[in-house]
Amino acid sequence: MAFPKDIANTVLVQIYRRLPWLGPRWAQRRRFVEGRDIPWARLTKPLAESVVALVTTAGVHLKSHEPFNMDDPDGDPSFRAIPSDVQRGDLIITHKYYDHSAADRDINVVLPLDRLRELLAEKRIGGFGPFVYGFMGHIDGLHLRTLMEATAPEVARLLKRDGVDAVVLTPA
């Protein structure tokens, strides 16, 4: 049986889906970690010669992975490594804070795997990073520190290890 707060969350997700202008108002009320200096790295070669990787915070992971923790109101700061040649049927989305019915039907709405594969076939990019890294976003409280000091830098190092030259990030 669903808890009342889960039902309230489901109703809220549908309200935000139908009234997208509520999004900016939500953002105004919520606190965010504000950036000061902006990190900057240069592309060292044309995209046609660059290995491009995808990273998403839409809660995408393999069905064989442990799902993201939806019981913690501060979210789940961990990540999942997904082989970028994954079959569509092996993916699932664990995220209760947005309506992912469109992405459940077509993952490219939040994670453009097929579109990037097409651009690779057309030689618009030089390569596709071997792994996609999936987070769930919606991180708050103490988990923000874990994300900023542990899991996000770890993914950055893994991307380096993967030989990635540039990264495209997609939210939900």
Place this chain on the structure above:
Amino acid sequence: MGLVQRAIEAEGIPTIGISILKEVTEKVRPPRSVFLRYPFGHPLGDAFNIAQQRTILLNVLNALESITEPGTIVEPGYQWRRHRFE
């Protein structure tokens, strides 16, 4: 998402992110963004709209190559379900 993006860029890898909440992106300040006023769950548009997804991804890759000023937010201005993608 911007926090993850900043961490990757800090490791020396250039990044670009799609934003569907400009107010958040302006606070978090990731290095490069493409903003679309699209609903949650639709950063690349609609399911099975290949032309839309492809156009947005190409816009994103172009912005990755062309942005020279840290913190730039590019706005293609596609209206949700009004703009026709060919």
